[in-house]
Amino acid sequence: MGTLHTWENLELTRRSKPLELSADVVIIGSGAGGAPMAHELASEGHSVVVLEQGGYFPTESFQFDCTESVRQLYLNSGLTFAIGVPTVLCPVGKTVGGTTTINQGTALRIPRQVLQEWRVGDGLKEIDPEEMSLYYTAIEEFLFVKKADPEVAGNNARKFLEGAGRLGLQGGYLPRNAKDCEGYGVCSFGCPSGAKQSMNVSYIPEAVKKGADVYADCKVTRILTENGRAVGVEGFFKKHDTRQKGPAVRVSAKVVVLAGGTIGTPLLLLRNKLANSSGEVGWNYRLHPVTQVIPIFDERIDPHKGISQSAWVDEFLAERISLETTVLPPDMLAMAIPAACDNHSEVMSLYPYTGLIGCMLRETSKGRIVPGPRHGFYVFYQINWEDVRRMKLANVIASEIAFAAGAKRVLTFMAGHNELRSLQDLKRLKSEKVSSRQFMAMSGWHPMGTCRMGDDPETSVVRHTGETWDVENLFISDASVFPTSIGVNPQLTIMAFSLRCAGFVDEKLVGETDRQEQTGTGISTAIA
Amino acid sequence: MTTREKLYARTIAPLVPSTLGTLDGFPEIEVRRVAEESARYVCGGPPEVFIVSYGGVLLLKLLALLTCRKPFKSLTLDEQKAMLQKSSESRFMALRMLPILVGLPIKTMFYNQDDVCRVLGYDRESLIEDARQHQVSIDR
Ligand SMILES: Cc1cc2nc3c(=O)[nH]c(=O)nc-3n(C[C@H](O)[C@H](O)[C@H](O)COP(=O)(O)OP(=O)(O)OC[C@H]3O[C@@H](n4cnc5c(N)ncnc54)[C@H](O)[C@@H]3O)c2cc1C
Ligand code: SF4
Numbered sequence: 001m002g003t004l005h006t007w008e009n010l011e012l013t014r015r016s017k018p019l020e021l022s023a024d025v026v027i028i029g030s031g032a033g034g035a036p037m038a039h040e041l042a043s044e045g046h047s048v049v050v051l052e053q054g055g056y057f058p059t060e061s062f063q064f065d066c067t068e069s070v071r072q073l074y075l076n077s078g079l080t081f082a083i084g085v086p087t088v089l090c091p092v093g094k095t096v097g098g099t100t101t102i103n104q105g106t107a108l109r110i111p112r113q114v115l116q117e118w119r120v121g122d123g124l125k126e127i128d129p130e131e132m133s134l135y136y137t138a139i140e141e142f143l144f145v146k147k148a149d150p151e152v153a154g155n156n157a158r159k160f161l162e163g164a165g166r167l168g169l170q171g172g173y174l175p176r177n178a179k180d181c182e183g184y185g186v187c188s189f190g191c192p193s194g195a196k197q198s199m200n201v202s203y204i205p206e207a208v209k210k211g212a213d214v215y216a217d218c219k220v221t222r223i224l225t226e227n228g229r230a231v232g233v234e235g236f237f238k239k240h241d242t243r244q245k246g247p248a249v250r251v252s253a254k255v256v257v258l259a260g261g262t263i264g265t266p267l268l269l270l271r272n273k274l275a276n277s278s279g280e281v282g283w284n285y286r287l288h289p290v291t292q293v294i295p296i297f298d299e300r301i302d303p304h305k306g307i308s309q310s311a312w313v314d315e316f317l318a319e320r321i322s323l324e325t326t327v328l329p330p331d332m333l334a335m336a337i338p339a340a341c342d343n344h345s346e347v348m349s350l351y352p353y354t355g356l357i358g359c360m361l362r363e364t365s366k367g368r369i370v371p372g373p374r375h376g377f378y379v380f381y382q383i384n385w386e387d388v389r390r391m392k393l394a395n396v397i398a399s400e401i402a403f404a405a406g407a408k409r410v411l412t413f414m415a416g417h418n419e420l421r422s423l424q425d426l427k428r429l430k431s432e433k434v435s436s437r438q439f440m441a442m443s444g445w446h447p448m449g450t451c452r453m454g455d456d457p458e459t460s461v462v463r464h465t466g467e468t469w470d471v472e473n474l475f476i477s478d479a480s481v482f483p484t485s486i487g488v489n490p491q492l493t494i495m496a497f498s499l500r501c502a503g504f505v506d507e508k509l510v511g512e513t514d515r516q517e518q519t520g521t522g523i524s525t526a527i528a
Numbered sequence: 529m530t531t532r533e534k535l536y537a538r539t540i541a542p543l544v545p546s547t548l549g550t551l552d553g554f555p556e557i558e559v560r561r562v563a564e565e566s567a568r569y570v571c572g573g574p575p576e577v578f579i580v581s582y583g584g585v586l587l588l589k590l591l592a593l594l595t596c597r598k599p600f601k602s603l604t605l606d607e608q609k610a611m612l613q614k615s616s617e618s619r620f621m622a623l624r625m626l627p628i629l630v631g632l633p634i635k636t637m638f639y640n641q642d643d644v645c646r647v648l649g650y651d652r653e654s655l656i657e658d659a660r661q662h663q664v665s666i667d668r
Contacts, residue, residue: 059663064652067565067640071572079573085621142668180664184655192659194666206668304650330648334639340616340627341609344635345549351648376574415624437621440628 002042002213004096004204006056007239012217012246019237019249023049023213024509026233026253028220028268030054031098032494033478034259035199035207036139040502042210046509049251050204050212051233053219053264054095055240059201062190066329069189072241073102075263082287082367082381082444085436089443090287090379092261095240096216097200099261099491103445104187104309104326105196106489107145107177109136110496111317114362114486122483123455126464127500135496143177143197145492152183154306156355157325159297163405164313169397171313174324177202177492178307185327187308216240218249223256223272223474230256230474254512255473255505257466259498262447262480266369267377269451269461275468280461284452285367286485287444288360289383291391291414292326292336293398294347295355295407302352303327309358313401317487320362321394323401324489327356338413338440347411357402359394362487363387369450381444383436392434399426413440446490451480466501473508477501529564530571532578537567539585540634542601546608547631548638555643565640566633584630591615591626 007013024046027034034050042048057073070078075094082088093099115132118124139145150158153173164171181195194201208214220235232253237246258265266282269275306327313323328336330351337347347354367381383391392414399410399420410420415438417429454460457469460483466475477498479490486493529537541563548557570581592600592611600608612627638644642652 064655064659065640067569067636071569076574076577077569077572079570079577081577086625144666179666180662182658182662184659192656193662194664195662197666201666300649302649330645330650331636331640334635335632337635338625338628340612340631341546341549342613343549343616344547344631345551348635348639348648349552349554351650376576415621440625 002208002211004056004208005213005215007217007237007246012237012239013244015247018247021049021249022252023047024253025255025257025505026051026251027257027259028233029098029259029261029264029478030096030204030214031093031199031259031261031478032100032491033261033498034098034257035203036495036498037257037259037477037502037505038212038214039203039207039210040499041505042207042212044506046506048207048212049253050207050214051218051220051235051249051251052096052214052216053238054093054216056096056216057101057190057200059192059194062192064186064189064192064329066186066189066332069102073190080379082379084367084380084382086439086442088287088289088381090447091445092263092447095200096204096214097198100198101190101200102188103198103491104489105176105178106174106309106324107140107143107492108175108488110486110493111488114484118483122453124453124464124483132496132500135499136492138499139492139495143202144179145175145177147175148173148307148310149181152181152307153310154183154185154303154327155301156303156306156327157311159295159301159355159405160325160357160401161311163401163403166404167400169313169401170315171311174310174312176307176310181307183306185304185306185308186329215249217246220268221271223268223274225274225471229472232256255475255508257475257477257505259478261478262450263369263377263379265476265478265480266450267371270371275461275470275474277470278458278461280452280459282369282450283366284449285369285379285381285447286363286449286482287367287381288446288485289363289365289387289391290358290360290443290445291395291439291441293357293359293395293402294337294411295357295402295405296350296409296411297353297355297407300352301355303354303356304329316397320390320487321397322360322488323394323398324358324360325356326358336441355402355407357398359391359398361387361390361394362485383442388434388436391439392429396426396430399429414438415440446479446485448479448482448485448490451476452483453481454483465504466497467504473512475501475505529567533564533567533571536570536578536582537563539582540566540630543585543588543630544634546605546612547627547634549609554647555641557638562634562637565637569633569637581630581633584626588615588626588630
């Protein structure tokens with residue numbers, strides 16, 4: 001049995017002496033990429049240390065206070081933006097469980113055709129769809145993935161599917177990693193009943209049971225290398241709420257796995273000037289741009305009564321468009337509506353009558369992550385004309401569904417087409433060209449791609465195994481390795497790649513043990 | 529509150545009522561609380577967000593001086609709202625986004641209040657109680 005170490009149980013307020021640890025493998029980040037890997041390797045009997053910069057929050061602490069949750073569980077209080085026209089809100093999690101703790105729980109597999117593109121176009125022919133399918137199945141069983149229960153899916157989803165059905169569009173309830181979900185609709189702010197099987201209540205505690213040691217509030221700043229091999233990491237503790245700085249930490253390990261996510265991982269590599277002979281680290285940033293359409297009905301929808309994200313239309317996946325319903329509590333909807341004064345208050349007063357449809361693209365646009373001063377960073381992302389055109393189309397389809405479902409008005413938040421009151425307005429939107437400037441609120445919830453995987457060290461950062469081309473025993477296991485965006489919610493795919501990568505790390509560790517036995521150096525987990 | 533939070537709260541407070549617009553049937557706006565909570569939120573983010581948001585507030589006030597020839601504070605509530613509304617409907621993206629950006633924390637903090645949520649049918653206390661009774665525990 002390992003331990004989930006927090007600031008409190010390590011009594012860090014009173015400790016100044018650095019922590020010296022050693023393990024077979026050290027994993028940076030406890031999200032979708034880090035947690036399954038920790039569980040898998042600990043199950044194989046390896047000593048595992050996980051370092052997570054965010055705090056640990058038990059289920060009881062999730063109390064429907066979304067604004068407070070955003071402050072506590074999101075990086076930069078949720079205020080992460082990609083600079084471009086429009087500027088895109090692109091928040092990520094910073095807590096034990098990573099972004100899965102605050103995600104919507106939608107659990108989809110990668111579309112076959114995207115995997116095929118990677119195999120053919122990106123030279124990743126070793127990634128076998130049948131093998132991937134085994135990982136997906138294992139994860140789905142572990143996380144109780146099943147379709148959303150219509151009983152608790154909520155009226156927003158019901159109306160959306162009715163509308164889609166009337167238009168003859170293919171869709172349905174979404175598969176989710178939740179067990180006995182009551183539809184409280186606050187998945188993105190910490191599930192208050194523990195139903196959502198995010199990493200903080202699934203792979204992480206199970207990894208701890210298998211012997212992994214997890215350290216919350218612990219930020220890694222340095223990757224240690226010797227003779228071109230990764231041999232450990234260094235960092236420091238920092239309390240997530242008071243920001244009090246704690247002691248330094250150093251972990252020696254045979255293998256280092258970066259699972260800090262699409263922002264955290266490239267920043268670590270860039271700051272350490274490692275694994276970047278291709279010059280690709282930080283580039284190729286994708287985020288699945290999303291805009292929202294708000295239908296307003298005559299009848300009560302009570303959008304908060306229901307699963308946060310429970311239905312979709314997948315008819316247009318080949319056209320790189322996916323439509324998914326989302327619900328938000330009042331404060332978060334208030335934040336999401338890009339309107340001023342009376343326009344805003346009028347929509348908010350109609351909250352019980354509103355629905356929400358997210359229009360998401362598998363984009364071709366790419367951005368970049370750049371380190372900034374004082375541990376900060378900048379994200380640059382400019383949506384291209386092709387995606388703008390697609391986004392308009394997605395808004396048109398979502399609005400058609402809304403009207404078919406009986407909406408009396410549809411808010412699109414595209415300047416010049418803010419509010420559609422009739423099919424005539426919709427026709428005008430269809431016929432007019434729009435520019436990126438017209439999108440008043442764009443977000444991206446699925447960052448991917450800043451340390452891309454490939455078959456050529458000149459154009460990619462990691463091999464198909466997840467190991468970096470440049471530094472031996474340095475692996476990456478998170479969404480940053482995706483060569484392109486995938487067009488569907490990515491957590492399950494990140495986890496599947498995590499399990500796949502764990503197999504290669506396991507091989508490495510066995511090989512390293514043999515090597516060390518020959519040279520007489522061994523390592524085991526211990527706190528100095 | 530930190531000095532930066534106090535500064536932000538003081539600067540944004542005059543914008544609170546007009547940003548929230550007409551609120552029939554809602555509890556009265558607690559301007560100070562909303563401004564202070566907004567400050568806590570914005571100052572908790574990266575410094576760039578503070579700079580942009582604070583700069584935005586100052587720009588809006590400058591806009592009032594330029595377009596209405598009066599300081600924002602001296603405008604009536606209706607004049608303030610008209611100014612913000614006009615800016616949000618501008619053809620120019622920067623002007624259009626200005627009141628929206630500045631209003632973001634204000635709106636979030638107002639609609640986060642329990643009594644405001646209740647008016648919209650969102651009863652946080654009963655949700656907490658319900659969730660307490662439906663805790664999911666899993667033995668794998
Ligand atoms: C609001 C929201 C809703 C979403 N909904 C869904 C959904 O329904 N379905 C879905 O499939 N996907 C969803 N996603 C996306 C999905 O959750 C993420 O894509 C996924 O969790 C990313 O996994 P990751 O391992 O790459 O990174 P994360 O899960 O973000 O994990 C990275 C972790 O590393 C830590 N870290 C980073 N740097 C360091 C460092 N230097 N030292 C120590 N720790 C560090 C971070 O704090 C973080 O906890 C959603 C995302 C958001 C924001
Ligand atoms: S809808 Fe509610 S109960 Fe279900 S997973 Fe989300 S937060 Fe948990």
